[in-house]
Amino acid sequence: MGVALKLVAQRFALGLLLLFLVSVLIFVGTLILPGDVAQSILGQSATPEALANLRRDLGLNEPALARYLSWLGGVFHGDLGTALTSGQDIATTLGRRLGNTLFLAFWAAVISVPLAIFLGLLAVRYRDRWPDKLISAVTLASISIPEFLIGYVLMYFVGVKLGWAPTVATIYDGMSIWQKLQTIALPVAVLTLVVLAHMMRMTRAAILNVMQSAYIETAELKGLTTFKVIWRHAFPNSIAPIVNVVMLNLAYLVVGVVVVEVVFTYPGMGQYLVDHVSKRDLPVVQACGLVFAGVYIGLNMVADIVSILSNPRLRHPK
Amino acid sequence: MADNALLDIKNLRIEATVYPPGEDPQDVVIVDDVSLQLEKGKVLGLIGESGAGKSTIGLSSMGYGRGGVRITGGEVILNGTDILTGGVRGLRKVRGKEVCYVAQSAAAAFNPAHKLMDQVIEAAIEHGVASRAEARKRAVTLFGKLGLPDPEHIGQRYPHQVSGGQLQRVMTAMALCSQPDLIVFDEPTTALDVTTQIDVLAAIKEAIRDTGVAALYITHDLAVVAQVSDHIMVLRNGKKVEYGTAEQIINDPHEEYTRALVSVRSIAHEEKKPTETPILSVKHVTASYGGGITVLKDVSVDIHEGQTLAVVGESGSGKSTMARAITGLLPPSEGEITFDGRTLSRRLDQRTKNDLRELQMIYQMADVAMNPRQTVATIIGRPLEFYFGLRGKERDRRIGELLDEIEMGTGFADRYPAELSGGQKQRVCIARALAAKPKLIICDEVTSALDPLVADGILKLLLNLQKIENVAYLFITHDLATVRAIADSIAVMFQGKVVRYGPKSQVLSPPFDDYTDLLLSSVPEMQIGWLEKALANRKMESAGN
Numbered sequence: 095m096g097v098a099l100k101l102v103a104q105r106f107a108l109g110l111l112l113l114f115l116v117s118v119l120i121f122v123g124t125l126i127l128p129g130d131v132a133q134s135i136l137g138q139s140a141t142p143e144a145l146a147n148l149r150r151d152l153g154l155n156e157p158a159l160a161r162y163l164s165w166l167g168g169v170f171h172g173d174l175g176t177a178l179t180s181g182q183d184i185a186t187t188l189g190r191r192l193g194n195t196l197f198l199a200f201w202a203a204v205i206s207v208p209l210a211i212f213l214g215l216l217a218v219r220y221r222d223r224w225p226d227k228l229i230s231a232v233t234l235a236s237i238s239i240p241e242f243l244i245g246y247v248l249m250y251f252v253g254v255k256l257g258w259a260p261t262v263a264t265i266y267d268g269m270s271i272w273q274k275l276q277t278i279a280l281p282v283a284v285l286t287l288v289v290l291a292h293m294m295r296m297t298r299a300a301i302l303n304v305m306q307s308a309y310i311e312t313a314e315l316k317g318l319t320t321f322k323v324i325w326r327h328a329f330p331n332s333i334a335p336i337v338n339v340v341m342l343n344l345a346y347l348v349v350g351v352v353v354v355e356v357v358f359t360y361p362g363m364g365q366y367l368v369d370h371v372s373k374r375d376l377p378v379v380q381a382c383g384l385v386f387a388g389v390y391i392g393l394n395m396v397a398d399i400v401s402i403l404s405n406p407r408l409r410h411p412k
Numbered sequence: 413m414a415d416n417a418l419l420d421i422k423n424l425r426i427e428a429t430v431y432p433p434g435e436d437p438q439d440v441v442i443v444d445d446v447s448l449q450l451e452k453g454k455v456l457g458l459i460g461e462s463g464a465g466k467s468t469i470g471l472s473s474m475g476y477g478r479g480g481v482r483i484t485g486g487e488v489i490l491n492g493t494d495i496l497t498g499g500v501r502g503l504r505k506v507r508g509k510e511v512c513y514v515a516q517s518a519a520a521a522f523n524p525a526h527k528l529m530d531q532v533i534e535a536a537i538e539h540g541v542a543s544r545a546e547a548r549k550r551a552v553t554l555f556g557k558l559g560l561p562d563p564e565h566i567g568q569r570y571p572h573q574v575s576g577g578q579l580q581r582v583m584t585a586m587a588l589c590s591q592p593d594l595i596v597f598d599e600p601t602t603a604l605d606v607t608t609q610i611d612v613l614a615a616i617k618e619a620i621r622d623t624g625v626a627a628l629y630i631t632h633d634l635a636v637v638a639q640v641s642d643h644i645m646v647l648r649n650g651k652k653v654e655y656g657t658a659e660q661i662i663n664d665p666h667e668e669y670t671r672a673l674v675s676v677r678s679i680a681h682e683e684k685k686p687t688e689t690p691i692l693s694v695k696h697v698t699a700s701y702g703g704g705i706t707v708l709k710d711v712s713v714d715i716h717e718g719q720t721l722a723v724v725g726e727s728g729s730g731k732s733t734m735a736r737a738i739t740g741l742l743p744p745s746e747g748e749i750t751f752d753g754r755t756l757s758r759r760l761d762q763r764t765k766n767d768l769r770e771l772q773m774i775y776q777m778a779d780v781a782m783n784p785r786q787t788v789a790t791i792i793g794r795p796l797e798f799y800f801g802l803r804g805k806e807r808d809r810r811i812g813e814l815l816d817e818i819e820m821g822t823g824f825a826d827r828y829p830a831e832l833s834g835g836q837k838q839r840v841c842i843a844r845a846l847a848a849k850p851k852l853i854i855c856d857e858v859t860s861a862l863d864p865l866v867a868d869g870i871l872k873l874l875l876n877l878q879k880i881e882n883v884a885y886l887f888i889t890h891d892l893a894t895v896r897a898i899a900d901s902i903a904v905m906f907q908g909k910v911v912r913y914g915p916k917s918q919v920l921s922p923p924f925d926d927y928t929d930l931l932l933s934s935v936p937e938m939q940i941g942w943l944e945k946a947l948a949n950r951k952m953e954s955a956g957n
Contacts, residue, residue, distance in 0.1 A: 308520035316508035330525035
């Protein structure tokens with residue numbers, strides 16, 4: 095166990111270091127963006143004195159390092175600052191938005207991950223026969239069509255024509271979980287279609303790779319059914335590459351859903367970020383960037399750790 | 413005999429589709445009109461070179477075709493039923509229950525993700541032969557019978573946690589666990605060191621005798637199959653050559669081909685006297701990988717001009733590491749290597765072009781030692797250009813000479829490695845080494861991947877070339893028969909040390925040290941009953957101590 099634990103601890107420490115470096119990058123990145131927050135708040139007609147006053151009030155005259163450290167210190171205490179444009183506490187708003195995004199991503203993941211792996215197993219079971227080709231064709235088609243188009247098509251047919259699900263996915267507090275689920279049905283469907291192909295194809299490829307191994311022949315010669323051979327003998331040895339792709343797609347479900355959120359007017363992180371980028375509200379942009387980076391690094395770290403733990407040689411050294 | 417036959421294969425025909433580069437797919441016959449019968453509790457040895465179809469026949473008794481191989485004719489009657497007519501479901505009921513399989517490389521045949529016990533009892537449970545608890549109990553008994561250490565707990569380990577010889581025994585236990593009528597042993601000891609092989613062989617033989625299971629024993633080593641079989645079938649190119657009792661095949665072979673197999677390794681080589689000064693002198697060399705465990709400990713050997721030093725030992729004894737130290741691929745941490753009177757730099761990148769030229773290497777896997785996208789002429793021509801700056805006609809003439817020297821001829825110049833047989837590939841590698849006009853060639857297990865008759869041809873060629881070119885060989889091998897055939901002096905290695913070193917006649921004559929004795933007595937001999945004799949001698953010795 096020692097080797098695996100050490101590797102896991104290493105990955106964890108690396109993840110934290112990476113997150114810290116990303117925070118520097120985000121801060122520097124927003125610094126060198128053109129434009130002036132004070133100007134964008136007060137408008138073109140503001141007097142120089144008013145601009146100077148506002149800059150002083152916002153602390154924009156402090157040296158960059160001092161501003162970074164005070165920002166980072168705040169982050170450690172859960173204080174992400176206040177939005178320049180609305181004066182609201184960012185952490186509160188962001189928390190709610192992030193909750194919504196995670197809610198959507200969670201349900202999309204709950205459906206798409208098992209489905210993708212199952213379809214992958216099925217494709218291997220019927221390799222090069224029609225079920226395999228059908229699965230490949232459908233998932234490839236769904237990944238090739240832009241997600242906003244799938245969104246609008248589903249909205250039109252399922253939402254408007256059939257009336258099975260609402261076309262606007264705005265959720266708010268006070269809805270029951272069942273109402274919420276009904277409301278997000280369409281965006282979840284779109285997200286599932288978008289991430290399915292990638293995960294399914296990786297599952298198929300990873301398992302097919304393992305199917306060449308001598309131990310698969312051993313299993314076949316034990317008289318096991320093909321599905322048992324795949325599930326019991328091939329799948330456990332292809333977990334590492336599959337988990338990597340699954341995590342990449344989960345990260346996409348969190349940080350890449352802007353388009354879907356806009357299409358379905360879903361109150362998630364993506365919309366929040368886009369709104370504030372256009373208003374040059376830097377503290378909000380920084381906070382969103384940090385959260386996105388955290389999610390990305392966190393999920394990839396989980397993928398690494400699962401890969402390490404799925405390797406019996408590392409789990410049970412000689 | 414036909415009435416109580418357990419397995420009755422009639423007129424078996426097996427085909428495969430091959431895809432030659434640039435041509436249309438073709439069906440080739442792999443096994444042609446082979447019939448055999450096996451009674452309960454008997455062992456039939458299937459012997460032949462690679463491509464003889466022996467594994468294919470063995471697997472056909474389970475209705476299994478590896479890759480794109482198809483059974484296209486004949487019957488495989490097991491316990492009175494033709495298993496080929498039962499479809500996939502019928503085959504599944506037979507596999508793992510009535511017939512079990514023991515593969516060549518147990519290390520690859522075990523699933524790395526599961527504990528040994530789970531894999532050993534899987535078939536028995538799947539077929540409802542035993543409950544989980546019963547199967548576990550049976551497995552533990554079998555582990556004990558097969559001489560595995562700590563039979564109660566070894567099942568809780570993962571495949572990578574036990575040694576190769578132990579894995580092969582666990583695999584045998586796995587086959588025996590569902591109490592089948594027939595076990596197919598497919599080269600079960602080929603990947604093992606000789607000293608391990610003899611124990612595994614004894615364990616397998618005892619298990620067969622105790623359980624009364626019948627077996628098909630597939631191997632390319634006639635000496636091995638003679639120890640375990642009642643009958644032997646000799647195969648060549650998918651056809652039966654000779655079939656008879658083990659006694660008859662070994663002592664009175666009727667066919668020419670069988671005679672060649674029995675008398676293989678009959679090369680007589682007179683040992684040469686050492687010259688005044690050695691061409692290569694390894695003095696007190698110590699080396700380790702990445703500063704970790706020391707793999708070579710204080711190794712000193714000499715090689716004389718135009719002579720062969722054979723380095724023998726088991727896997728992990730440091731033989732190849734010695735070659736890496738000499739070539740500079742692994743700079744030694746201590747010691748000195750002198751070559752032709754000058755001291756060689758430890759590191760490869762500090763050696764002169766002449767150092768590199770005079771010291772060439774040939775590898776075990778000729779396949780991967782050549783660029784598959786280069787023709788034979790390009791492969792052999794490269795050292796000619798690099799070391800001698802030969803171009804055009806001059807280069808072509810020299811390539812032709814070299815091809816003649818390796819007994820292949822200029823017709824092969826435009827071929828690609830994929831179009832050559834295993835033996836031809838190794839010959840091209842020899843020509844490539846010779847092209848540099850070296851004084852010493854390091855041969856690292858160059859015949860280990862080849863069939864005995866082909867390997868014999870390569871050894872004869874190497875000896876012949878030595879006479880003509882006066883080149884010295886450092887010949888690394890685990891095979892003592894090869895050593896006898898070509899060595900002038902021998903170094904026996906064990907755990908990174910040279911435990912015995914000297915002229916061949918001296919090293920191979922008593923009194924022996926313990927390890928050399930074990931090594932020599934473990935090499936199977938071409939006689940019935942050798943295994944029992946060897947084991948009995950061993951017991952006597954250990955009792956005497």
